[in-house]
Amino acid sequence: xxxxxxxxxxxxxVIPALVIYLIFSIVPIFISFYYSLMSWNGFSEMQFxxxxxFKEVFQDSVFWVSVRxxxxxxxxxxxxxxxxxxxxxxxxxxKMKGAKFFRTIGFMPVVISTVVISITWRMIYNSExxxxxxxxxxxxxxxxxxxxxxxxxxxxxxxxxxxxxQFVGLYFIIFLSALQTVPSEILEAADLDxxxxxQKTIHVVLPSIWNIILISVVLCISGSLKTFxxxxxxxxxxxxxxxxxxxxxxxxxxxxxxxxxxxxxxxxLIFVFSIALILITTKLLRRRxx
Amino acid sequence: MRESAVHYDTVSKQARKRKxxxxxxIYLILFLFTIVNAYPIFWMIMNSFKTGQEFSFDPFGLxxxxxxxxxxxxxxxxxxxxxxxxxxxxxxxxxxxCILVGAFASYFLSRFQFRGRNLLYGFFVVGLLVPIHATLxxxxxxxxxxxxxxxxxxxxxxxxxxxxPITIFLLTSFMSSFPKEIExxxxxxxxxxxxxxxxxxxxxxxxxxxxxxxxxxxxxxxEFSFALVLINDKALSTLPLGLANFAGExxxxxxxxxxxxxxxxxxxxxxxxxxxxxxxxxxxxxAVKG
Numbered sequence: 001x002x003x004x005x006x007x008x009x010x011x012x013x014v015i016p017a018l019v020i021y022l023i024f025s026i027v028p029i030f031i032s033f034y035y036s037l038m039s040w041n042g043f044s045e046m047q048f049x050x051x052x053x054f055k056e057v058f059q060d061s062v063f064w065v066s067v068r069x070x071x072x073x074x075x076x077x078x079x080x081x082x083x084x085x086x087x088x089x090x091x092x093x094x095k096m097k098g099a100k101f102f103r104t105i106g107f108m109p110v111v112i113s114t115v116v117i118s119i120t121w122r123m124i125y126n127s128e129x130x131x132x133x134x135x136x137x138x139x140x141x142x143x144x145x146x147x148x149x150x151x152x153x154x155x156x157x158x159x160x161x162x163x164x165x166q167f168v169g170l171y172f173i174i175f176l177s178a179l180q181t182v183p184s185e186i187l188e189a190a191d192l193d194x195x196x197x198x199q200k201t202i203h204v205v206l207p208s209i210w211n212i213i214l215i216s217v218v219l220c221i222s223g224s225l226k227t228f229x230x231x232x233x234x235x236x237x238x239x240x241x242x243x244x245x246x247x248x249x250x251x252x253x254x255x256x257x258x259x260x261x262x263x264x265x266x267x268x269l270i271f272v273f274s275i276a277l278i279l280i281t282t283k284l285l286r287r288r289x290x
Numbered sequence: 291m292r293e294s295a296v297h298y299d300t301v302s303k304q305a306r307k308r309k310x311x312x313x314x315x316i317y318l319i320l321f322l323f324t325i326v327n328a329y330p331i332f333w334m335i336m337n338s339f340k341t342g343q344e345f346s347f348d349p350f351g352l353x354x355x356x357x358x359x360x361x362x363x364x365x366x367x368x369x370x371x372x373x374x375x376x377x378x379x380x381x382x383x384x385x386x387x388c389i390l391v392g393a394f395a396s397y398f399l400s401r402f403q404f405r406g407r408n409l410l411y412g413f414f415v416v417g418l419l420v421p422i423h424a425t426l427x428x429x430x431x432x433x434x435x436x437x438x439x440x441x442x443x444x445x446x447x448x449x450x451x452x453x454x455p456i457t458i459f460l461l462t463s464f465m466s467s468f469p470k471e472i473e474x475x476x477x478x479x480x481x482x483x484x485x486x487x488x489x490x491x492x493x494x495x496x497x498x499x500x501x502x503x504x505x506x507x508x509x510x511x512x513e514f515s516f517a518l519v520l521i522n523d524k525a526l527s528t529l530p531l532g533l534a535n536f537a538g539e540x541x542x543x544x545x546x547x548x549x550x551x552x553x554x555x556x557x558x559x560x561x562x563x564x565x566x567x568x569x570x571x572x573x574x575x576x577a578v579k580g
Contacts, residue, residue, distance in 0.1 A: 017395035024451035031428035247423035271424035
């Protein structure tokens with residue numbers, strides 16, 4: 001590290017990145033704060049209306065459904081992806097044939113585009129031709145068939161299952177590589193003491209990868225808050241708003257209802273909600289760490 | 291003596307039996323996971339070679355006769371060729387800009403001492419927390435004002451901006467690990483900071499650059515929400531957007547949808563299988579460190 005005689009050179013180096021980053025990532029947030037106070041349909045004169053947009057958002061029951069669904073997605077991700085991934089990683093964390101194969105297939109859904117996954121799963125859930133209903137019929141459980149995405153009681157469950165499916169592999173691989181860092185001397189010492197595999201897992205393995213588990217929980221929360229593509233393509237928030245999340249609600253109001261001010265107000269709330277949730281979880285988890 | 295030998299024998303037999311049962315259970319669970327992960331994809335690819343009629347009465351078997359009409363239909367009517375080109379173009383241009391300005395900024399952030407350095411670095415990294423969906427509406431308004439709506443620029447700039455935080459994060463932490471003697475001799479020889487960047491720091495950062503390139507590319511290649519909001523012209527659509535529109539128009543022609551999806555999926559999976567190590571490292575590292 002060294003000091004430069006000409007500090008303007010540093011400015012030259014940093015400014016291109018800073019300008020792009022500011023204009024296209026930070027400024028939009030402020031724009032949404034500004035427009036959230038306006039009534040504007042994109043064409044006619046803009047009108048300042050104070051906090052009326054926010055008031056209306058809070059009075060709309062669909063908005064609260066979308067908040068609830070956002071929380072559901074977060075919970076399904078944290079309590080679905082993390083435990084399944086951890087259990088599978090613990091199972092695979094030993095010398096066995098085909099380990100590489102399990103890893104390769106395990107991670108595959110993570111690299112596939114969300115749009116491809118959404119359309120595929122939409123067909124899997126299809127009530128007439130879908131894989132699930134056909135499978136249920138083939139094994140004689142035809143009475144369990146549902147119109148998975150068309151029925152408000154099942155649609156959110158179906159969406160959550162796809163979300164879990166999409167990202168289990170990511171945490172599976174993260175945990176597998178974390179498990180490789182568990183010092184083998186400690187495990188050997190535990191073996192000499194006659195510890196069973198279960199005891200070793202609880203008392204040695206899990207405590208030593210605890211940090212990675214916590215990081216994964218935070219990642220999982222911030223990742224699942226970004227859910228939009230999947231629901232937009234699979235159900236567009238329907239049927240009867242039953243799978244609406246904040247981002248799909250915002251999209252509908254803004255680009256289908258042509259209410260840019262109202263959409264901006266929802267954007268502000270998404271921003272506040274996401275940041276608050278991430279800050280709270282990191283703070284809670286950090287406290288437990290100490 | 292004889293008795294104990296018999297006893298020992300039965301114990302080891304039991305232990306062996308238990309071991310075999312345990313192994314088989316582990317394999318069974320991992321195979322189940324593999325099937326759950328891979329079968330939906332396989333189901334889709336297989337059915338893309340069937341006629342619509344065959345798909346409707348035999349969705350599980352292999353195609354009786356492999357038909358390619360679905361592919362012709364997907365390629366011609368869905369225009370997948372042009373979406374491919376758009377995705378590649380936008381993805382690569384955004385990636386090049388992001389890596390270039392990101393590496394340049396990282397160089398100054400990691401190799402120079404100046405006031406506000408940590409603050410600036412923190413400001414970049416905080417961008418990891420900005421929820422993309424909170425910026426969709428303001429980004430639309432911004433792009434409208436800038437006159438970029440319905441051009442590739444409307445995608446390139448946000449893609450750069452939203453990949454900069456992780457790029458700068460990965461590159462800065464990699465570059466700060468170099469010993470400072472590296473530049474000292476170059477400075478003695480009269481090399482300027484730009485020269486040092488191009489001929490010393492950049493080549494040395496190759497591993498981190500590879501990770502950043504892969505992350506950038508996958509993010510851009512799969513991105514849907516900005517494309518949905520900012521591109522309204524079929525000729526400019528990227529693959530995820532084009533596919534979503536195609537599936538929306540051909541809602542009942544499942545086999546053609548599957549052919550379109552397969553066309554997109556095959557290159558992704560090939561890319562993944564060839565570059566598995568780098569992709570997995572990039573995505574899990576980016577995730578854990580981020």
